[in-house]
Amino acid sequence: MPSPGVRILIIIKIKYTGTMKKIIVFLLSVAMLLPLGLHARKPSGPASLSVMSYNIRYGAADDGTNSWRYRCPATIYMLREHKPDIFGVQEALDFQIKFITENMNEYKSVGVGREDGKFEGEHMSIFYNKKKISLLKWGTFWLSETPEEPSKGWDAACFRSATWALMKCKESGKKFFYVNTHLDHVGEVAQKEGLAVVVNYIREMNPDNLPMVLTGDFNVKSDNPVLSDLNKIMKDARVYAEKTDNLNSFNGWGRSKQIIDYIYYSGFSSCTEFQTIQKKYAERPFISDHYPIKAILIF
Numbered sequence: 001m002p003s004p005g006v007r008i009l010i011i012i013k014i015k016y017t018g019t020m021k022k023i024i025v026f027l028l029s030v031a032m033l034l035p036l037g038l039h040a041r042k043p044s045g046p047a048s049l050s051v052m053s054y055n056i057r058y059g060a061a062d063d064g065t066n067s068w069r070y071r072c073p074a075t076i077y078m079l080r081e082h083k084p085d086i087f088g089v090q091e092a093l094d095f096q097i098k099f100i101t102e103n104m105n106e107y108k109s110v111g112v113g114r115e116d117g118k119f120e121g122e123h124m125s126i127f128y129n130k131k132k133i134s135l136l137k138w139g140t141f142w143l144s145e146t147p148e149e150p151s152k153g154w155d156a157a158c159f160r161s162a163t164w165a166l167m168k169c170k171e172s173g174k175k176f177f178y179v180n181t182h183l184d185h186v187g188e189v190a191q192k193e194g195l196a197v198v199v200n201y202i203r204e205m206n207p208d209n210l211p212m213v214l215t216g217d218f219n220v221k222s223d224n225p226v227l228s229d230l231n232k233i234m235k236d237a238r239v240y241a242e243k244t245d246n247l248n249s250f251n252g253w254g255r256s257k258q259i260i261d262y263i264y265y266s267g268f269s270s271c272t273e274f275q276t277i278q279k280k281y282a283e284r285p286f287i288s289d290h291y292p293i294k295a296i297l298i299f
Contacts, residue, residue, distance in 0.1 A: 046269065046299060047169060047174055047298070047299040048272075048296055048298050048299070049085050049086065049169070049176070049296070049299070050082075050083070050084045050085040050086070050294065050295075050296055050297075051085070051086055051213055051215065051237075051295045051296075052082065052086075052087035052088075052215075052292055052293065052294045052295075053087065053088050053180070053216060053217075053261055053292065053293050054087060054088070054089050054090070054290070055090040055091055055182070055250075055289070055290035056075065056089045056090065056091055056092045056096060056288055056290075057091055057288040057289050057290065058091045058093065058122065059093040059095060059096040060093060063253070063289075066253050066285075066286060066289070068096065070284070071282070071286070071287060071288070072096075072099055073282045074280075074282040074284040074287045075099075075287060075288075076100070076103045076104065077282050078277065078281050078287055078292060079100070080104070081281075082294060083129075084127075085129050085132050086126065086127065086128040086133060086167065086178060086213075087127050087215070088124065088126050088127075088180025088216065089123070089124070089125050089127070089180075090124055090181075090182040090216060092122060092123045092125055093113075093122060093123070094119045094120075097109060097111070097123055100127065104127075106131055107127045107128065107130065108128060108130045109126060109127045109128070110125065110126050110163060110165055111123040111140070111180075112140050112161075112163075114158075114160065116150055117140065117149070121159060122182070123163075124140075124161055124180045124181055124182055125163060125180070126163050126180050128165075131170070132170055133167050133169055134168045135165060135166075135167060136165075136167065136168055137165070137166050138163065138164060138165035138166070139163075139164055139165075140161055141161065141162055141164070141197070141201055142159065142160065142161045142162075143156070143160040143181070143183070143184075143193075143195075143197050143198065144156075144159075144160070144194075144197070147201075154189040154190040154194075155184075155187030155188070155189045155190050156184040156187040156190035156194070157186035157187060157190075160181070160182060160183065160184050160190065160194055161181070161182075162179055162181035162197075162198055162216075163179070163181075164178065164179045164180075164201065166205075166210075169299075174211070174299045175211075176210055176211040176213065176267070177202075177205060177206055177210055177211070177212045177213070178213045178214075178215075179201070179202060179212070179213070179215070179216075180214075180215050180216055181194075181198055181215075181216040182216055183195060183216065183217070183219045183220065183226075184219065185219045191218075191220055191224075191226050192225075192226045195218070195226055195229070196229065198214070198230075199230055202214065202233070202234075203233070209267060210267060211266065211268050212234065212265065212267055213264070213297070214230075214234060214262075214264040215262070215263050215264075216261070216262060217260060217261050217290065219260050220260060221260065222236070222238075222239075222259060222262075230264065233266060234264040234265060235264060235271070236262060236264055237262075237264065237271045237274045237295040237297075238259070238262070238274050238293075240271050241271040241272065241273055241274035241295060242270065242272050242273065243272065243273045244273070244274040244275075245274065245275065245276050246259070247259075247276040247278060247291070248276070249261035249276055249290055249291050249293055250289065250290050250291075251286060251289060252289055253286055254285070254286065261290055261291075261293050262293075263293055263294075263295045265295070265297055268298055268299055269299065270297075271295055271296065272296045272297075272298060273295065273296040274293070275293065275294045276291050276293050277291055
């Protein structure tokens with residue numbers, strides 16, 4: 001029989017050997033799994049698209065302390081916080097487009113002035129994050145009887161236009177159309193017929209039924225019959241989003257509360273979120289006389 005010292009040594013050796021076996025087995029198991037873990041791609045969720053519509057308010061308007069020169073930083077703060085993949089602006093003049101582009105370097109834009117098809121007048125520009133989205137082609141049409149040239153239609157008070165673009169998401173490879181417009185604020189015939197022009201273009205430009213986004217200031221409430229034909233072919237994100245609100249999008253510098261700005265979509269599997277962005281930025285009471293609206297669309 002071994003001495004107590006030897007017996008203790010043997011017990012320690014057995015325990016040590018058992019522990020070592022467990023450690024070796026564990027390390028071998030990890031080693032076998034490591035190559036798989038390193039090379040396997042993480043399962044990704046469905047591809048999404050963050051969309052925004054923003055009536056920026058005509059930059060040359062004399063709005064007192066709400067004039068563009070006082071509130072322009074607020075626009076940049078808002079965009080930096082929400083980081084939309086793509087967004088459409090209404091009422092933007094050329095210098096406002098340049099201001100956004102200079103302060104948001106990750107974005108490019110397409111669009112023309114509605115007065116001459118170049119630089120004059122309000123732009124219905126589409127901004128897109130160039131790191132995430134590629135521009136394939138784009139164009140402009142006017143909401144009038146002669147949509148291929150700068151023109152005013154029916155009883156409209158102003159020239160009205162729409163910018164369209166065919167885009168491609170760089171990561172997922174998904175293609176989609178984006179249309180951005182602004183209906184007349186006076187002429188009821190122009191509102192109805194102008195949106196009919198938009199609906200016709202949407203149908204004609206998309207024979208392959210790619211996902212489609214339409215953003216804009218429509219200057220009509222959601223129960224207006226003007227929207228009837230559009231509602232047959234596209235969904236209102238405010239209505240169909242899984243998480244949504246029913247807040248006013250037009251504030252009139254605090255003097256009005258109306259919902260007249262919209263994000264419509266088709267060809268996407270769902271809309272997970274719709275938001276009216278009423279937050280204050282840069283200590284300004286209002287970012288514009290309209291609040292930006294945002295939606296998350298799932299391909």
